[in-house]
Amino acid sequence: xxxxxxxxxxxxxxxxxxxxxxxxxxxxxxxxxxxxxxxxxxxxxxxxxxxxxxxxxxxxxxxxxxxxxxxxxxxxxxxxxxxxxxxxxxxxxxxxxxxxxxxxxxxxxxxxxxxxxxxxx
Numbered sequence: 001x002x003x004x005x006x007x008x009x010x011x012x013x014x015x016x017x018x019x020x021x022x023x024x025x026x027x028x029x030x031x032x033x034x035x036x037x038x039x040x041x042x043x044x045x046x047x048x049x050x051x052x053x054x055x056x057x058x059x060x061x062x063x064x065x066x067x068x069x070x071x072x073x074x075x076x077x078x079x080x081x082x083x084x085x086x087x088x089x090x091x092x093x094x095x096x097x098x099x100x101x102x103x104x105x106x107x108x109x110x111x112x113x114x115x116x117x118x119x120x121x
Contacts, residue, residue, distance in 0.1 A: 005116040006068055009080060012087060012109050013064035016057045023054030060087055080117055084110045 022030035027050040028043050051069035070076040091107020 001116065001120050004111060005120050008109065008113045008116060009064050009068060012084070012113060013061045013068075015106070015109070016060045016064070019057040020054045020061060023050045023057065025054075027051070029098070035060070060090075073101065077121065081114065084114050084117070086113065 022034070027047050031050060032038075032040060058084055063079060065087070067076050067080035067083060070079060082090055087110035088107050089104050091105075091110060094102030095107060
């Protein structure tokens, strides 16, 4: 159970690392392909906003990886809960305000990881 939880946390961190990359460095390329409903002329105008959002994804990555590297099991548990909860809340908010798909990609994996984390204890 512990290994499965750690793998899922690592996968969620990798997913958010990808978000960081495309929001900060590939907004005009991957962003256009991902968000086809947004008119092409909007991407240059929103590049700084997307980069800021990507930076926040980087903080989530750092926290999730940190939770995997902490030796003290209690602190690892608490840090993982905090950062997975942040991901879950962002997934719920994104589903409510932008696209339901965001919950399935971002929120549900975080929810499953939180459940597994609690079952591990």
